[in-house]
Amino acid sequence: MASSTAAAAVTPDRRVIRIPLDEGLVCLRGLSPKRLRFEVEYGLERGTTANSFLFLGDTTAIGQHVEGHPLPPVLVHPPGASFAEPYLEQLAALIPAEAALKVVVGHVNPNRVALLRQLAVRWPALMLVASNTGAKLLSELWCQQKPPKPGESASPGAPAIPPLPPVDVVKQEASRPLGHSHVLRLIPVPTPRWPGGLMAFEESTGLLMSGKFFAAHLCSEAWAEANRSSTEEDRRYYYDCLMAAMARPVEAVVDRLDELDIRTIAPGHGPAIAQSWRSLLADYRRWGERQEQARLSVALLFASAYGNTAAIADALAQGIARTGVRVESINCEFTPPEQLLAAIRACDALLIGSPTLGGHAPTPIVSALGTVLAEGDRSKPVGVFGSFGWSGEALELLENKLRDGGFSFAFEPIKVKFSPDAATIKTIEETGTALGRQLKASQRRQERRTAAGGLSESRTGPAIQALGRVVGSLCVLTTRKGEGESQLSGAMVASWVSQASFSPPGFTVAVARDRAVEALLHVGDRFALNVLAAGRESGPMKQFLKPFPPGADRFAGLALEASPGGQPVLPEALAWLEASVQQRMECGDHWLLYARVEQGGVLDATGLTAVHQRRSGGTY
Numbered sequence: 001m002a003s004s005t006a007a008a009a010v011t012p013d014r015r016v017i018r019i020p021l022d023e024g025l026v027c028l029r030g031l032s033p034k035r036l037r038f039e040v041e042y043g044l045e046r047g048t049t050a051n052s053f054l055f056l057g058d059t060t061a062i063g064q065h066v067e068g069h070p071l072p073p074v075l076v077h078p079p080g081a082s083f084a085e086p087y088l089e090q091l092a093a094l095i096p097a098e099a100a101l102k103v104v105v106g107h108v109n110p111n112r113v114a115l116l117r118q119l120a121v122r123w124p125a126l127m128l129v130a131s132n133t134g135a136k137l138l139s140e141l142w143c144q145q146k147p148p149k150p151g152e153s154a155s156p157g158a159p160a161i162p163p164l165p166p167v168d169v170v171k172q173e174a175s176r177p178l179g180h181s182h183v184l185r186l187i188p189v190p191t192p193r194w195p196g197g198l199m200a201f202e203e204s205t206g207l208l209m210s211g212k213f214f215a216a217h218l219c220s221e222a223w224a225e226a227n228r229s230s231t232e233e234d235r236r237y238y239y240d241c242l243m244a245a246m247a248r249p250v251e252a253v254v255d256r257l258d259e260l261d262i263r264t265i266a267p268g269h270g271p272a273i274a275q276s277w278r279s280l281l282a283d284y285r286r287w288g289e290r291q292e293q294a295r296l297s298v299a300l301l302f303a304s305a306y307g308n309t310a311a312i313a314d315a316l317a318q319g320i321a322r323t324g325v326r327v328e329s330i331n332c333e334f335t336p337p338e339q340l341l342a343a344i345r346a347c348d349a350l351l352i353g354s355p356t357l358g359g360h361a362p363t364p365i366v367s368a369l370g371t372v373l374a375e376g377d378r379s380k381p382v383g384v385f386g387s388f389g390w391s392g393e394a395l396e397l398l399e400n401k402l403r404d405g406g407f408s409f410a411f412e413p414i415k416v417k418f419s420p421d422a423a424t425i426k427t428i429e430e431t432g433t434a435l436g437r438q439l440k441a442s443q444r445r446q447e448r449r450t451a452a453g454g455l456s457e458s459r460t461g462p463a464i465q466a467l468g469r470v471v472g473s474l475c476v477l478t479t480r481k482g483e484g485e486s487q488l489s490g491a492m493v494a495s496w497v498s499q500a501s502f503s504p505p506g507f508t509v510a511v512a513r514d515r516a517v518e519a520l521l522h523v524g525d526r527f528a529l530n531v532l533a534a535g536r537e538s539g540p541m542k543q544f545l546k547p548f549p550p551g552a553d554r555f556a557g558l559a560l561e562a563s564p565g566g567q568p569v570l571p572e573a574l575a576w577l578e579a580s581v582q583q584r585m586e587c588g589d590h591w592l593l594y595a596r597v598e599q600g601g602v603l604d605a606t607g608l609t610a611v612h613q614r615r616s617g618g619t620y
Contacts, residue, residue, distance in 0.1 A: 016086040019223050022205050024056040024180030027266070028090055030083035033219045037082075038422050039307075040315045040429065041241040044234060044522055045482070047219025048269050050079035052087075053200075053209050054094060058179035071179045072100040074129075076200045076209050077268055080111035084118055092122065100125040102168070104186065106198040106211035107268070108137040110144065110306050117142070120162040129168040129176075131188040133334060134196030138167060144305075170198060178202075187256070189213070191249045193242060193310065195334040206263030212242070213253065214280055216270035224264070228276040233523050233584060235270070235280065239287050245300060245317035245329035247288035254284050294326035296439050299347035301330045301340070301372075303362045305355045308387035308419050313353050315425045316385065316414075319432025323514040324589065325439055332364040340368060344375050348439055349410060351383040352402075354394040361394035369398060373405045381410035383435065385428075388417060410435045411550075422486045427551030430516045434550055437514060460616070467617025472497050474610040476540050477509065478555075478568035479520050479527035489568070490517030491554040493544050495612040495620065496590075497529065505597040506582070510590045516548075521593055526580045528567035529595075533574035537610040540570055564599055574609060575602045 013034050019027040030050035035042050057073040073095050079087055095101055101123045120126050130138055142164045170186045178184050182202055189197040200209040216234035225231045243250045266272040273280050298320050304310035317327040328343050344350060354365040384398045392415050399413050411431050416424060472495040480489045496510035511518050521527060532540055548554060561569040563578040579595035
């Protein structure tokens with residue numbers, strides 16, 4: 001159905017290609033092979049694509065339209081301003097400036113509004129199409145200017161902001177006729193993270209343009225994925241980063257899509273899903289089940305003006321969910337008071353985040369804070385987070401009011417000036433993980449107090465005791481990823497290790513979901529496995545078993561060597577292996593990684609491998 005054309009607009013690290021899909025329908029795909037932004041969902045660093053869809057106009061008569069009445073071109077899901085130059089070049093080659101271009105805006109944020117302004121300048125007859133909430137956001141953001149960063153100043157020669165074009169507001173599901181006998185069904189899909197969400201479904205081709213749903217940040221020119229497994233990890237990672245914290249509304253959207261005659265799903269990012277879209281919908285349901293079944297929950301309240309506070313919320317949610325604690329994401333600007341109150345009363349911990357706008361917190365956050373102070377349980381931990389430009393009065397307000405109100409803090413307030421970078425995002429993730437662990441530990445203590453004899457039957461049963469007799473070598477897994485200020489590192493003691501193949505040489509290692517290093521061990525990532533020597537294992541064990549605060553350097557004070565691929569090697573190890581992750585399998589509370597050995601060496605030919613003996617298979 002689709003093949004990319006040679007026509008492409010190019011800038012360094014950004015280009016846009018055309019992929020013809022049907023008569024009068026073309027996908028304009030922006031390609032970025034490098035990490036585009038620092039938000040948590042870009043953490044796999046496999047680049048990204050930005051997919052938009054252009055329906056060319058014609059004079060076809062459809063429905064109520066009179067023969068010969070022109071149907072305008074319609075652009076669905078334009079990208080953000082990151083792709084502006086090559087994107088506008090491609091669009092101008094297809095659509096004349098005098099055309100009455102209509103633009104379906106499925107997601108509204110400042111970056112996308114910046115591109116819409118440029119469209120309004122080039123196509124003066126522009127009309128926008130948005131959901132009811134999306135139209136409200138467009139009105140609020142259209143004239144907003146992002147504050148300059150330190151050392152920058154607003155350019156006096158900056159172009160004037162054009163007037164907001166007329167907006168066709170889609171209050172409920174509706175259809176719109178298009179050129180070349182296409183019919184577009186518009187489906188509002190509001191979620192806490194994207195309250196203005198709007199999907200588009202073309203009925204004759206069965207093409208669902210799903211926007212943020214089912215996406216993956218993966219740079220690919222191919223129109224559709226080769227098979228389900230080729231992108232599964234990327235789509236799962238995207239789900240865990242952005243969807244897991246709102247599993248219930250996401251499942252409601254997936255249930256609605258079952259009613260459509262879908263043939264292909266084309267998300268806003270990544271290749272389309274042409275053959276196995278039903279499997280992907282089933283995966284979305286399955287991935288959400290773990291969140292829904294969790295016994296502990298954290299309410300994550302936020303508002304976000306420029307997306308930075310939302311990015312912090314995403315990283316916290318990712319870290320918390322890694323521990324098996326459910327996260328309920330609540331956008332205070334678009335959540336009914338009764339839903340907010342129910343979440344505050346039901347949660348086991350509460351986090352509240354806010355930007356600072358004009359020296360103040362947004363009104364919805366102030367209102368939510370009042371509800372927390374009036375109805376919140378003082379025995380449950382709280383946290384404060386947010387971003388700011390020149391000052392952070394909103395964060396000071398939240399912190400002071402909660403402390404004065406008698407709440408205990410799970411962590412020191414997270415205050416990010418402007419946008420968080422990769423290292424900050426990683427630290428925030430680890431902060432969320434630490435909170436999740438704290439809640440789980442408190443739950444276990446409570447269970448031990450109420451259990452007969454103070455011992456859990458699951459740890460003393462004969463099968464669990466027998467499982468403990470399965471022994472493994474003691475190792476330290478170490479990894480580094482990235483360069484310069486963006487470099488990330490991690491380490492952990494690993495004893496669930498086993499050789500898995502002769503050709504190619506490979507092994508498996510089990511990594512608990514809540515390990516900070518797990519985020520650096522996706523397919524394609526490299527690491528070193530340092531096999532410890534019997535009698536000399538206590539030093540490395542002491543170093544890497546001690547608790548680290550979020551963001552701490554696991555290698556501080558150590559004299560390390562490096563493998564040929566730049567991975568950390570412990571000089572006191574018995575042997576080392578440098579390996580790359582080839583596959584990941586979900587195994588309950590762990591991920592099982594299969595890694596291919598790339599290089600290695602024996603550091604002590606006479607030593608013996610340290611082995612971990614256990615009495616129970618219910619604990620390390």
